[in-house]
Amino acid sequence: MTNQLPNGRIHIIGIAGAGMSAIARVLIGQGYAISGSDAKESRRIMALEQLGAKVSLGHKSEHVDGAALVVASTAIPRSNPELLRAAELNIPIFSRAQALAALLNPYQVIAVAGTHGKTTTTSMATIALQASGLDPSFIIGSEMNETGSNGHHGKSNWFTVEADESDATFLALKPAIGVITNVEADHLDQWDSFASIKSAFVEFGMNCSEHIIVCADDLHAADVAKELKEQQKSVFTYGKSPEADLKLVNASLNDRGWSFDLEIHSKVIAHLDLQVPGWHNALNATAAFLVSYLVGADLGDTSSGLSSFSGTRRRFEFRGQGDSVRVYDDYAHHPTEVVATLTAAREVAGAGSVIVAFQPFRFYRIAHFLVEFGEALALADKVVVLETYAPGEKAIPGAGGAAVAAAINLPRDCVVFDPSLLNTPQIISRWAKAGDIVLTIGPGDMATLAPQIVNLLAQRNTK
Structure with missing residues (x-):
């Protein structure tokens, strides 16, 4: 064929x-x-x-x-x-992988890979290029707020795409420019070891014909970058690390996100004021900036585009407010992602509490990361845990929602296991006070919870 x-x-x-x-x-x-x-x-x-x-x-x-x-x-x-x-x-x-490869064949492809941050970084790279006057085609795993779309046929020869490592399909891509945001153990139902995952990211980098962009702050991604450099690949790194080619410097937290300068060869070349919270998004934006830099796009326009980026669907997405309680929704389903999301939530909440409804995703992931999920969710003040969402997967003893709830090191009256999902909006509404923020986190039906919670909170104003 x-x-x-x-x-x-x-x-x-x-x-x-x-x-x-x-x-x-x-x-x-x-x-x-x-x-x-x-x-x-x-x-x-x-x-x-x-x-x-x-x-x-x-x-x-x-x-x-x-x-x-x-x-x-x-x-x-x-x-x-x-x-x-x-x-x-x-x-x-x-x-899907064959169709995507055929679709991308005529283009200069910018492929964003990594265990976490692919969707946001691909979206940011797309916005940066659009702001610079380019009109890239794109395929992203979520709808961008700016366009309301997850796919677009553009007029330029550039194509930004999210590269999925979960089943190795990203190895079918032949990008001009690749990005690796981080490398961590995940999808261990598909990969036989973490070593095989790291090897796959090296192979992905080897498939990039022009440049590969790698986060220097991530230990395992830095290992991949080192191996690629040994293979004479054109590698550009980014991060706070003194070893990074593009460095984040002079960082401070503003009322919406991080502000920072970008420095290359000891010279500041840009300033970003992000509108999305979380240090992980500062790193994502830096990767996107480096894409524009290597493409030769206007850096002033790139900075403006990234500074106005407002996010994507189900990535710390603001869903509404009721009785002075803000409600957000996020797709995080790995402990590292939960930590990043709740750290960003602390930035947003200030003195308020962070209240979470969390649905675990996949029994194998919970079985492998149960302790880590408990530690991550303990960053919240109160948590409702739902039953594990695992369509088509055989249940693993000790990997259900009850086990996750028991692993969270918070006072017992601050953790509730609600397997039915039916009581969760009421529990959250009872807990939340003015100034708090609520996060619904996970896959499955979680996105339907946020509007229910907003409605219940709003009704408190009418009583």
Whole structure:
């Protein structure tokens, strides 16, 4: 099978997923006729239909009739009637990774990899290039606040893309410029060891034809950078480390995020005033700035774009306020991400308390990181833990929500296990006082909790 997209209609199974919907948006922008199917209605489906896609709810064999190509993620079972029909009709079937590689083939690709921070860094790099007058195509794992979109067909030859290491599909990419934000153990249901994960990031760097950008402040990413330099790759590092090529200096916390200068060769070349909280976002913005620097974009425009960046959906996303309690939502599902999110929450809360509703994601992850999750969540003042969300995964004893709740070193009246999710909004509303902030953290149905909590808090004003 050639790595090219054929002429004719492309049918996407599971089109409402974050990755698939972004691919669909770009293909529509390129002029392809797009059809697709998914299990239920969603805002992404409605948006794609407005762009011209024909989307069916449910999976039926006749949906693929007449298609020139079928695209399906690895999460789609081989027994899916649309896949079976495509095979019967000899319609080519691409995985998401194959479709993405074919889509990216004509472009100068900027691929952002890393255990954490991929979505935000890819979004920041996109905004930086847009602010500099470029119009890159992009595929991102979440919708950017500025555009409301996770995918776009641009006019320039640059294409920014989030590179997923979870199942090694990022190794199919051949970027001009790569970014590695950090390297840590995760997705250990797919990788046999942490050593194999580090090796994969080295391979990703070797696949970059021009430059590879690596965070010098991350221990394991720095190891990867060292190995790539030994292989004569063009490596640029960033961070607070004195060893970094692009250094964050003169940093201070403002009322929304971090302000800092960027220095290269002992010369300050830019100043950023971020509108998103958390030191991790200062690092993400620095990586994005370095992308613009290497592309040759205007650095003043880049700084302005990054300083105005307001975030993406489900990444410390402000969802509303009631009775002087602010509510945010975040997708964090690894202990390091939870620590970064709650550290940022402390910056925002000031003297207020930080109250969390947390849904664990995947039994294997909880089994491996139970102690670390307990330590991370103890950075909050009060926590409601839901049952572990693990679609299609066999339960592992001791890796449920109750175990996570028991691992949190907070007073027992400050931790509640609510397996049903039904009582969580009421518990949060009872706990929260004026000046506090509330965070709903995790995958699954967590995004639906925030508006319920906001409504309950708002009702307190009317009583």
